Amino acid sequence: xxxxxxxxxxxxxxxxxxxxxxxxxxxxxxxxxxxxxxxxxxxxxxxxxxxxxxxxxxxxxxxxxxxxxxxxxxxxxxxxxxxxxxxxxxxxxxxxxxxxxxxxxxxxxxxxxxxxxxxxxxxxxxxxxxxxxxxxxxxxxxxxxxxxxxxxxxxxxxxxxxxxxxxxxxxxxxxxxxxxxxxxxxxxxxxxxxxxxxxxxxxxxxxxxxxxxxxxxxxxxxxxxxxxxxxxxxxxxxxxxxxxxxxxxxxxxxxxxxxxxxxxxxxxxxxxxxxxxxxxxxxxxxxxxxxxxxxxxxxxxxxxxxxxxxxxxxxxxxxxxxxxxxxxxxxxxxxxxxxxxxxxxxxxxxxxxxxxxxxxxxx
Numbered sequence: 517x518x519x520x521x522x523x524x525x526x527x528x529x530x531x532x533x534x535x536x537x538x539x540x541x542x543x544x545x546x547x548x549x550x551x552x553x554x555x556x557x558x559x560x561x562x563x564x565x566x567x568x569x570x571x572x573x574x575x576x577x578x579x580x581x582x583x584x585x586x587x588x589x590x591x592x593x594x595x596x597x598x599x600x601x602x603x604x605x606x607x608x609x610x611x612x613x614x615x616x617x618x619x620x621x622x623x624x625x626x627x628x629x630x631x632x633x634x635x636x637x638x639x640x641x642x643x644x645x646x647x648x649x650x651x652x653x654x655x656x657x658x659x660x661x662x663x664x665x666x667x668x669x670x671x672x673x674x675x676x677x678x679x680x681x682x683x684x685x686x687x688x689x690x691x692x693x694x695x696x697x698x699x700x701x702x703x704x705x706x707x708x709x710x711x712x713x714x715x716x717x718x719x720x721x722x723x724x725x726x727x728x729x730x731x732x733x734x735x736x737x738x739x740x741x742x743x744x745x746x747x748x749x750x751x752x753x754x755x756x757x758x759x760x761x762x763x764x765x766x767x768x769x770x771x772x773x774x775x776x777x778x779x780x781x782x783x784x785x786x787x788x789x790x791x792x793x794x795x796x797x798x799x800x801x802x803x804x805x806x807x808x809x810x811x812x813x814x815x816x817x818x819x820x821x822x823x824x825x826x827x828x829x830x831x832x833x834x835x836x837x838x839x840x841x842x843x844x845x846x847x848x849x850x851x852x853x854x855x856x857x858x859x860x861x862x863x864x865x866x867x868x869x870x871x872x873x874x875x876x877x878x879x
Contacts (some may be wrong), residue, residue, distance in 0.1 A: 532742040533565050539749045540567040545701050546748055547694075547837060549575035549687065550708035551865030552736050553760045558874040560738045570745070573702065573837040575794060576690055577826060579655045580607045580863035581835055584791045586821045587683050588613030591652050592621055594681065594816050598668060600626040601644060603637035603654040607863040610856065632840040634666035634680070641670070641678035649876070650812045653680045658710045660684050661775035665863040679812040682801050684786035688719035690790055690801035695727040699839055704748035704757075708743065721763035788821065792832030792861065831858035834867060837857070839870040848872065 548554050554574045561570060576582050592613055595602040602618065608621040609628070622628040627647070631637050637651035653663045663680060670678045695702060707720065724731045734744035751757045781804075788800025803811040812817070829846040833839045841847045841860065843847035851857035853872050859866035 524833060526608055527738065528560055528565055529739045529742065532739060532746065536566045536570070536742060536746050536749065539746060539753065540570045541753070543569045543571070544703050544749060544752060545571045545572045545573055546704040546706055546745065547575045547691075548706045548741075549577040549691070550706075550710070550736075551578040551581075551641070551867065551870070552868055553577075553706060553708055553734075553741055555865070555870040555874070556736055556738055556741060558870045560833045561874075565742075566745075570749070573700070574834070574840075575694070575837060575866040576706075576790065576835045577656075577687070577708075578835075578860070578863050578865040578867070579685055580605075580611060580661070581681060581831065581859040581866050582685060582690075582790045582792065583611060583614045583654060583859065584789045584820075584822075585606070586651060586789060588617070590813070590818045590820050591618060591681060592616050593818050594650055594812055595621050595626045595628055595865075596646075597816060599647050601629055601640055601647045602652065603629050603640055603647045603649055605630045605632070605654065606630045606654060607865075610862045611859045634663050635669075638666050638670055638675065638678055641675055642877055645677055648677050648679065648815075651678070651680045652683065654683045655685075656710075656790060657684065657686050658789075660779050660783060664775075667782050668767070668778060670810060676809060678706040679810045679815050680803065681812045682803050684783075684801045685788070685790065686785060686799045686801070688718075688723050689796050690793055691773075692723050692727070693793060693796050693799075694836060695729070702729070702837070703752055706744050706748065706760075707731060709733060709735045717763040724757065725834060732761045789790045790820070790835075792835035829858040829861075829868075831860045831868070834860055842875070843866040844868075 548557065557572060566572065594600060595618060604618060608722065610617055618628050629640060634651050634653065637649055641649040648699055663684065667680060694700060730748045732744035732747040734740040764807045783801040784804060786800055786802050787795055787797045789795050808814045829851050830839055830844040834841060846857055847868060851861050852870060855864045861867035861872065863869060
């Protein structure tokens with residue numbers, strides 16, 4: 517038998533809502549980076565629980581959404597090669613490149629498999645020694661250790677039919693680029709607890725100090741998010757955001773030190789393109805030459821060219837925090853969950869998909 521059903525109002529901590537309302541005494545804009553946290557706020561009807569003067573701006577916290585058409589084109593070019601199995605996440609299948617998607621080339625006969633982790637792609641390589649398995653490594657810096665570990669595992673076992681398309685993005689450089697826009701007027705950043713598992717928080721600490729940002733690192737429940745927003749508002753009111761900087765308190769552990777060593781052994785940072793944000797210095801990873809056998813870009817001699825993004829939507833501006841899904845003329849009309857136009861509607865973590873589901877009650 518199912519347990520008692522609770523309304524959304526019963527699940528939101530009233531005391532935290534009241535405290536937040538009492539604290540917000542001026543207009544404040546906070547960027548919520550993580551797509552999951554944005555989804556939680558929308559699920560609990562943020563317009564109902566947040567003060568009118570507290571404006572939430574969604575950030576570029578969806579790694580599928582920020583993948584530019586040129587990168588999708590490279591994935592597709594490799595997927596079309598004979599004897600190649602492309603291993604990718606489900607969300608990436610429907611994201612459109614200049615003319616095609618991985619889903620469309622799969623329908624035409626390309627071998628494309630859905631996996632949830634890089635080690636599953638390596639398992640495919642073990643099972644299919646006559647094929648080259650190519651893993652599309654899409655994600656933010658938190659995803660990099662698992663990819664690095666898998667590449668090193670393949671190298672140690674001498675598995676030569678496995679390689680990776682490195683398309684990992686680093687969030688701090690992209691956020692720094694966004695914060696240069698005075699019209700955004702972001703005063704605080706709400707970061708997800710994923711940051712606790714990454715190897716180096718110094719980039720976030722430097723960003724917060726350089727841009728005079730109040731920050732909080734929280735989990736994904738509505739209570740944790742409200743607590744994080746309360747902390748940010750208190751920092752802003754004190755006029756000393758550095759005192760509440762949570763990144764300086766993140767300690768290195770044996771696990772994160774091991775992650776750091778693996779990442780340094782496999783990757784180095786370079787300039788790369790982001791959908792909606794342009795080209796950003798030091799915001800992407802590439803695989804070192806010593807491991808070039810496991811770099812699909814070098815192995816198949818492809819380049820991440822600038823793709824022709826002809827989307828009839830405003831995903832680019834939405835990812836940059838300049839507009840909201842509800843302000844896009846395509847949203848809910850030509851762009852729906854069943855027929856998505858842009859990646860922000862395709863990806864589960866995409867802000868448009870979350871708006872569509874929770875603000876309009878549609879799936």
